[in-house]
Amino acid sequence: MRAEILAVGTELLLGQIVNTNAQYLSRGLAELGIDVYYQTVVGDNKERLIQAIEIARGRADLLVFTGGLGPTLDDLTRDALAEYLGLSVELHEPTMEKIVSMFAGRGGAFVESNRRQALLVKGATPLRNDTGLAVGNALRVGETCYLLLPGPPREMKPMFDNDGSAWLKEQLGPALTLHSVMLKFAGIGESGLEDLLIDLIREQRDPTIAPYAKEGEVAIRVSTKASDAEEASRKLEGALTEIRGRTSAYLYAEEDVPIEAMIVRKLTEQQRTLTLAESCTGGMVSELITTIPGSAVVFLGGIVTYSNGMKLKQLGVPEALLEGPDAPGAISPETAAAMAEGMRRVADSDFAVSITGNAGPAAAEDKPVGLVYIGLAERGRETRVEKLQLSGDREGIRVRAAKRALYMLWLSLSGRG
Amino acid sequence: MRAEILAVGTELLLGQIVNTNAQYLSRGLAELGIDVYYQTVVGDNKERLIQAIEIARGRADLLVFTGGLGPTLDDLTRDALAEYLGLSVELHEPTMEKIVSMFAGRGGAFVESNRRQALLVKGATPLRNDTGLAVGNALRVGETCYLLLPGPPREMKPMFDNDGSAWLKEQLGPALTLHSVMLKFAGIGESGLEDLLIDLIREQRDPTIAPYAKEGEVAIRVSTKASDAEEASRKLEGALTEIRGRTSAYLYAEEDVPIEAMIVRKLTEQQRTLTLAESCTGGMVSELITTIPGSAVVFLGGIVTYSNGMKLKQLGVPEALLEGPDAPGAISPETAAAMAEGMRRVADSDFAVSITGNAGPAAAEDKPVGLVYIGLAERGRETRVEKLQLSGDREGIRVRAAKRALYMLWLSLSGRG
Structure with a gap:
């Protein structure tokens, strides 16, 4: 089966939003063994939309639409397809009841235009919308299949993954x-x-x-x-x-998870705790770890020491490392080790990771942009320090330093380093 | 002038990458007063690419291509356009010299296929590529304009912004x-x-x-x-x-900057310093502030207190607030205030902002998901606490709490709150 994805919406043509739906659907269709040959974006204009349908029908046997199922007069996808196919539209009663009861529940007056969200092209299978109001449409006419999905990704994705995929599998029959x-x-x-x-x-x-x-x-x-x-x-x-x-x-x-999720999983399994002392990454590693639900059990907290004062006071980094003409300075292996050890001692955690470096844009302490040291203090083991010379802009350096710190920790947690 | 954007690349149709180029170009063309009517994505296939050019020429008078200018045989855009227009391609000597000298500088052997990156459709104006090798093409044939840009955004964007826009302005003539x-x-x-x-x-x-x-x-x-x-x-x-x-x-x-940039700017102007005590946002506010170059001057650091132990020890939050059957608990206005005041005292900063709450997915301390308190301690003023009840998933709650904390700080810095 050859597919074309048609995204409908003037906001895409104005560059107000990125067409992430096309990527999501391309991947999902590939997983079903369906090849995508074209992606098209067209505005909220019925005439141009019908022309785009005509072109797509000539070169694909599955047309997947996103957008244009909402309540306003700009939402034209269903009407345009019905007009192109010479079919009428009809009300899908269960969706209508859901919309009416939703308005009643909110205590608001029912707005007539919302009726449009319950319309189906005659003969179409309704696709359930668990995260919004507009009903999806799936329709086969001759050898051509049409799938109409909403534009907002939070409605489109579950509809495609559930009813949409199931309907497509039926059309494909028993296949690879x-x-x-x-x-x-x-x-x-x-x-x-x-x-x-x-x-x-x-x-x-x-x-x-x-x-x-x-x-x-x-x-x-x-x-x-x-x-x-x-x-x-x-x-x-x-x-x-x-x-x-x-x-x-x-x-x-061997699954699509970020490394911070694996670290939280391994810490939890091993019943060990973690703290972080971050300088140039400014809290990025803490932020990544705490995106993972359940991280509170193993992550005790962290200190972002952006000033030398904080390094001295909160982490007990010796003043001799930071100040004076011969001191190695904040961006040094000695300070990275002292930060990690100080953090681990202060919080009595099993692991403490430290990051100190220069993310740019200008040199600091005469240290070049991109020079970063990562320290790893572990209960019962000698503290390790890794030196990195990273390239890229400020944000790129910060992200790579943060990911490298997570990698060091993962190596240790998996008995590899 | 009516434009169509044609992105060429099988990786787009496989969903391996998102077509962010289309958004960037749509915005850029809108700023030049050029309307975009369609965006098309087509794979690395000459026949289908020529068909797409044929369709686009029938409905637009400017065709902007991205991708397919690289060295490999899959890079077909220039060849397909030349074939469609019945024109030959010719070598652009300055680009060829640049490629050869780049290989010489690297000490690597010149790979013959790189020659392809120096080719122009006969009669085309070369567009300089400051961040890569492939030369861009700009060509007018009759009433139709063709702009050929590389696929990688870091090459495409500067080429469009510089030579590409300049060439388009010439074609448009004096216009609004x-x-x-x-x-x-x-x-x-x-x-x-x-x-x-x-x-x-x-x-x-x-x-x-x-x-x-x-x-x-x-x-x-x-x-x-x-x-x-x-x-x-x-x-x-x-x-x-x-x-x-x-x-x-x-x-x-009144410019497109994030609020954290305005906060760093105002702190710098007012020569005041900031610290942060974050719980449920896990370092997100620190991370946002430190994305801004120059933040090191005004941001002393922060503490991520994910455990009660860290709140007690690092911030001096009284134990009576956190433990015991009648204690208000970690997620309370009292603890938010104590965290902010403790942080400000410990670091002797002018401002300290605290965030404590439940970002989900499960209730904590019998406090509902989405309940968040923000504390703002300011030198010489009474500490303020704001209560939020946010909705959404874990990441959404964390982002909104972080942005709200920045808003409170901005209000105070601008004498509005």
């Missing part, structure tokens, strides 16, 4: 679907990882091996088409075993 | 361009702001008034077309004065 495993890596860059796996990537056929990279994180998706999970796992196993063997020092998860 | 002012608000939601301005938004013609919203931040863009900055400022002034008058308690900047 895409199964994949996401491998997440830390402590290595995209090109370093590619070097380790270059022959596998070059010779890949089935399964496919696709690298992904975001700021400070690298992932590889290993995928195959199979009729069920068991066949898929048999087909994937060889490649996974080979990759695991070559990358064990960096492979922190 | 879009001038706009971005107004940034804090402490108020999108709907609250719309209520204050509803008549202006409804009756808008020229200038236009467009609201924007991101998590925890609201902005309004006031725009008009004018022949120069002076005329624009005359046309914008009335609407700006009216909006300023109605929103002064929330309007923190």
Whole structure:
């Protein structure tokens, strides 16, 4: 099946929002084994929308729309498709009842235009909207399938993942679907990882091996088409075993989770606690750790020591390290170690990680931009310090330093470092 | 002039990356007074690319391409356009020299395929690439203009902003361009702001008034077309004065900067210092403040007290507040005040802001998810505490609490609260 994604909305053409829906749907369709050949964005204009439908129908047999199902007169997708197909629209009673009762519950007067959100193109299957009001539409006319989804991602995603995918699977019939495993890596860059796996990537056929990279994180998706999970796992196993063997020092998860989630999981399993002493990252590592629900059990807290005074007073970093002509200064391995040890002592935690460095934009203490030291103090072990020379802008340096600190901690928690 | 943006790249159709280029270009073209009618994404396939060019030429007079200018055989944009127009391609010598000398400088062997990055469609104006190798192409054939830009945003953006925009302005001739002012608000939601301005938004013609919203931040863009900055400022002034008058308690900047930048600016002007004591936001406010270059002068540091032990020990919060059956607990106005005062005392800063609350997912201390207290201790003033009941998921609650804390601080720094 060949798909085209049509995003409807003038706000996209004005650049007010990014079309993240197209990415989400492209991935989701790929997982169902459906190839996406085009993505189109068109404004809230019925004539141009109908022209776009006409073009898409000529080159795809599945048209997935996002946007234009809301209550206002600018929301034209359903009307345009009905007009193009020569079909009427009809009221979907359960959605209408939900809208009316929602307004009653809020104590507000029912606004007539909301009726539009309960309309279906005649013959369409309704798609449930658990996070909003507009009902989705799924329709097959001849050999062409049409899927109408809302524009807001928080409504579109669950509708596609639930009723939308289920309907598409029915249309596809018993066929091979895409199964994949996401491998997440830390402590290595995209090109370093590619070097380790270059022959596998070059010779890949089935399964496919696709690298992904975001700021400070690298992932590889290993995928195959199979009729069920068991066949898929048999087909994937060889490649996974080979990759695991070559990358064990960096492979922190076989699911799409950030490294901070694995750290909270390992600390919880090992019943150990963590504290953080951050300078140039300014609280970023604390912030990442505390995004994870349940982190409160293992993360006692942290200190952001942006001034030397805070380093002296809160962490007990010796003044001789920070001040005086011959002192190593705040950005030094000695201070990184003293910060981590001071933090661990003050809070009596099992681990304390420290970060001190120069994120730019200007040199500090005559230390170059990008010079960062990470300290790791661990109960019962000698404190370790790692020196980094990072490149990039201020935010890039901060993110990479934070991710590197998490990697050091993960190595220690998994008995690798 | 009507434009269509064509992004070329199979990685977009696979959902591996988001098409942020389309947003950037849509905004940039709008600022030049050029309307974007369609955005199209097509894969690295010459036949389909030529079909997409054919369709776009029938409905637009400016085609802006991103991607497909690189060295590999998958990079087809220039070849496809040349074939479609029946033109040859020719080598752009200065780009070729730059590529050769870059390889020489790296000590690597010149790879022949890189020659492709120096090719121009015959008759095209070269567009300088300061951040990469591939030269851009700008070409007018009859009434249709073609702009070929690289795919990586760090190459595409400067090329569009510099040579690309300049070339487009030449094609447009002396015309009206879009001038706009971005107004940034804090402490108020999108709907609250719309209520204050509803008549202006409804009756808008020229200038236009467009609201924007991101998590925890609201902005309004006031725009008009004018022949120069002076005329624009005359046309914008009335609407700006009216909006300023109605929103002064929330309007923190008339440029597109985050509120943390304004806070660092005001602290610097007033030569005052700040510290932070964060619980449920886990270092997010520190992280935001330290994204701003120069924050080290005014931000002394912060303490993330995720455990009661840290609150007691580091901030001197009285044990009676935290423990015992009748204690108000960690999530209480008393503890918020004690955290802020303790932090200010410990670091001797002019301001200290504290945040304590329950970001979810489960109730804590029998306090509901979303209950947050913010404390503001200021040298020479009584400590203030604000109670919030926020909705949303864990991350949403944390972001809104952090932004609200920054808003309280901004009010105080600007003599409004």
